Amino acid sequence: MKSLISLFLSFIIIGIGAYGGGLVTIPLIQHEIVSERNWLRLDELGQLFAIAQMTPGPIAINAATFVGYTVNGYCGAFTATSAVILPSILILLFLTHFIDRVKNNAHFIRFRHGLEIGVISLILFAVWSYGSVTIKSLLDLVIFIPAFAVLVITEGRLHPVLVIFGCGILGILIF
Amino acid sequence: MAAVMRHELVLKRKWLTEKEFSSEMSVATIIPGAIAVNLAYLQGKKLKGKKGAFSAVLGTVLPSFIIILIIAQFAMPYFRLPLVTKFFRGCSVAVAGLLAFAAFTFGKQQLKSWNAVFVCVTGLAIVAGLDVHPVWAIVTTGLTGYILFRK
Numbered sequence: 001m002k003s004l005i006s007l008f009l010s011f012i013i014i015g016i017g018a019y020g021g022g023l024v025t026i027p028l029i030q031h032e033i034v035s036e037r038n039w040l041r042l043d044e045l046g047q048l049f050a051i052a053q054m055t056p057g058p059i060a061i062n063a064a065t066f067v068g069y070t071v072n073g074y075c076g077a078f079t080a081t082s083a084v085i086l087p088s089i090l091i092l093l094f095l096t097h098f099i100d101r102v103k104n105n106a107h108f109i110r111f112r113h114g115l116e117i118g119v120i121s122l123i124l125f126a127v128w129s130y131g132s133v134t135i136k137s138l139l140d141l142v143i144f145i146p147a148f149a150v151l152v153i154t155e156g157r158l159h160p161v162l163v164i165f166g167c168g169i170l171g172i173l174i175f
Numbered sequence: 176m177a178a179v180m181r182h183e184l185v186l187k188r189k190w191l192t193e194k195e196f197s198s199e200m201s202v203a204t205i206i207p208g209a210i211a212v213n214l215a216y217l218q219g220k221k222l223k224g225k226k227g228a229f230s231a232v233l234g235t236v237l238p239s240f241i242i243i244l245i246i247a248q249f250a251m252p253y254f255r256l257p258l259v260t261k262f263f264r265g266c267s268v269a270v271a272g273l274l275a276f277a278a279f280t281f282g283k284q285q286l287k288s289w290n291a292v293f294v295c296v297t298g299l300a301i302v303a304g305l306d307v308h309p310v311w312a313i314v315t316t317g318l319t320g321y322i323l324f325r326k
Contacts, residue, residue: 018207022209026274027302031308047254047267051243051246052243053270055246057239062242065244077243092213092220103201103202111317111321112320114294114317120278120286120298121295121302121316123274125309127271130270131274143265147271164270168263168266
């Protein structure tokens with residue numbers, strides 16, 4: 001029961017913080033799940049993100065179901081998944097009219113511009129915090145550099161799943 | 176995800192017009208949480224009220240939920256095999272590459288003025304320098320942005 005309550009609270013926070021799309025959930029999940037609660041090891045976290053990217057659906061939902069199941073079976077999966085969508089549902093339920101009114105408000109647009117840049121801060125931080133634990137040897141760098149280069153050169157037109165899958169095959173060959 | 180929804184709702188079913196869709200998309204990105212879930216809620220609500228909203232959210236969440244449960248239950252035992260471990264080690268590095276690429280793309284789009292760079296560095300200093308929850312970095316950049324971006 002105690003672990004269900006902590007799952008619920010952690011994923012509520014992830015649901016609130018996941019502003020501006022899936023990749024922002026990565027630093028939040030790393031903070032909540034690995035650093036704060038020790039629910040997953042770092043290599044398991046890497047597996048989770050790889051699976052979340054390779055399967056359909058939002059990363060936050062995939063991650064919630066996966067972590068919830070690992071911590072507390074089906075009940076855990078259900079609790080974590082409901083918790084991660086609860087904040088947006090509540091906001092949508094009670095604040096839609098309010099948001100419709102403020103979305104073109106000049107004050108709100110300035111605040112939101114700041115938020116969008118904050119998303120970059122978080123992703124930059126995730127590159128460091130997640131990257132420094134994932135890239136531990138020269139061999140890891142041998143995978144990282146071409147992956148990044150291919151994405152930049154194709155300007156992201158190559159589907160991320162292909163990049164992940166390709167790097168997995170490369171991993172089998174070189175590790 | 177948004178492209179799939181647009182195809183299904185605007186082009187195929189003609190439940191929403193292009194304009195309604197983009198207006199709802201903008202609300203969906205303002206609200207925290209998975210954008211697909213927010214969009215599903217708003218569109219479901221427009222079509223069939225609260226019941227529609229909840230069915231649409233359920234329809235968006237359920238496939239991921241079931242797929243992940245199947246993977247977690249049936250595929251996890253194989254994750255310890257050396258070959259699979261190596262595969263996932265490669266995949267994990269690729270995720271770092273995706274993050275770096277996202278930072279690169281968003282940075283190129285958004286960090287076009289010194290004010291924007293300053294806001295970004297402020298957020299980075301908070302999340303990396305202070306031992307606080309990453310959410311506070313976003314809140315602070317929102318406020319800093321509010322102060323700096325006057326037009």
